[in-house]
Amino acid sequence: MSRRWMMKQGKDEILPGSPYHEGEKKWFIIYLRPRSEKLVHKILTDLNYEVFFPTIRSLRVWKNRQKKRITLPLFPNYLFVYTYEHELYNIKRQPRVATFVSCDGKPATISGQDIAGVKRMLGMDKTITVETRFTKGEPVRIVSGPLAGYEGVLIQQNGRTRFGIRLEAINYTVLIDISRSAVEKR
Structure with a gap:
């Protein structure tokens, strides 16, 4: 056929x-x-x-x-x-x-894990920002909270600690405020 x-x-x-x-x-x-x-x-x-x-x-x-x-x-x-x-x-x-x-x-x-991470960030009651120009940060893994298990980058921005998931194919990074105690270095 x-x-x-x-x-x-x-x-x-x-x-x-x-x-x-x-x-x-x-x-x-x-x-x-x-x-x-x-x-x-x-x-x-x-x-x-x-x-x-x-x-x-x-x-x-x-x-x-x-x-x-x-x-x-x-x-x-x-x-x-x-x-x-x-x-x-x-x-x-x-x-x-x-x-x-x-x-x-x-x-x-884009990996399913990145999509799931963005969905989970949207489900939290926190302010989300998107950056196109990105300052490199250290690679981290979240160990506690609703995003536990996700890997991304940690950056300091305007005195705040922010966690980001990088979507390289479209050159965007989704950033959310996070406590430094909730992350560990990869």
Whole structure:
């Protein structure tokens, strides 16, 4: 049974274990057109893809001094999709998707542990920041608290101790305040 025959018969889905299934599911990085994260998230979710769209709440003050809490993307113009590599072409064909992030001609991925770490940071009631320019810190492992077991970097910033998970493929570091007693050197 050829792939072309399967598509003619309306069987466009490649199932794990079939001869047409290649590789394993990974977290791929999708680059979007500006301000289209919510729309593409909805489109991909409706197509049954597992999509990670991290957001933060921010207080904005308008010109008329009105204050309003708004939801902003943690990584503007990026979404993370847990899928097979061969499905990236179908994702790229969706409206408002510019491309997928690649490194050396291959689609870039982020480890599941990094995604889980960012999700856990978002679940904590602490201020989260994202840095693109990053000062090197010492590699550490968290030994206590909700982030126990995660590895990242420890930096001093404005007199505060901060723990960061580095997402090298998109050149971002997610930082959160942490107690120095909760970490150990790797």
